[in-house]
Amino acid sequence: METTAPAPTAYKIFNGLYTIINPETDKHRVFKVRTVKRGNFKGKRLVEVKESHRFRAFAFADAKDNINVWHRYRNWERGLYSKYANLLGSIARDGDASTYVTERGIQWKLAKKCRSCNRNLTIPISIEMGIGPICQQKIADYKERMKAEWQRKGMDMDLEVELGFFDED
Numbered sequence: 074m075e076t077t078a079p080a081p082t083a084y085k086i087f088n089g090l091y092t093i094i095n096p097e098t099d100k101h102r103v104f105k106v107r108t109v110k111r112g113n114f115k116g117k118r119l120v121e122v123k124e125s126h127r128f129r130a131f132a133f134a135d136a137k138d139n140i141n142v143w144h145r146y147r148n149w150e151r152g153l154y155s156k157y158a159n160l161l162g163s164i165a166r167d168g169d170a171s172t173y174v175t176e177r178g179i180q181w182k183l184a185k186k187c188r189s190c191n192r193n194l195t196i197p198i199s200i201e202m203g204i205g206p207i208c209q210q211k212i213a214d215y216k217e218r219m220k221a222e223w224q225r226k227g228m229d230m231d232l233e234v235e236l237g238f239f240d241e242d
């Protein structure tokens with residue numbers, strides 16, 4: 074389970090399970106955000122919705138907290154998946170300040186997982202950051218290695234931008 078790829082750094086859209094509840098209808102939807110660990114999409118953050126007993130992937134979450142619905146799902150089911158993306162994006166980005174919450178009374182819960190390895194988070198600081206301590210260290214090490222390599226090659230690059238990291242500090 075070793076990985077050398079840097080985890081995409083998330084800010085507001087965390088990996089994990091978002092349960093979004095409409096108290097008016099008493100219905101809920103479960104969305105999953107996870108980082109792909111292998112294959113063509115390795116490193117990308119997949120957005121899925123639970124349909125009956127399986128999750129359907131329909132979008133990627135990018136490094137700027139946008140949820141980009143895959144082309145074939147954009148107009149599918151009269152735009153249902155685009156609506157899901159708007160709903161989840163709004164709640165993930167704005168939380169209780171989302172208009173879905175303030176104006177429509179939508180409720181939500183989030184069970185966070187590590188944005189690098191998708192494992193459950195248990196340490197309070199890790200839950201807050203959305204990444205476990207081991208993965209955080211791996212990313213820090215990776216950044217150091219890249220920095221050293223670029224300096225050795227005389228390349229003047231913005232590490233955060235080039236690696237797609239957008240840490241808030």
Ligand SMILES: [Zn+2]
Nearest residue numbers: 187190205208
């Ligand atoms: Zn992890």
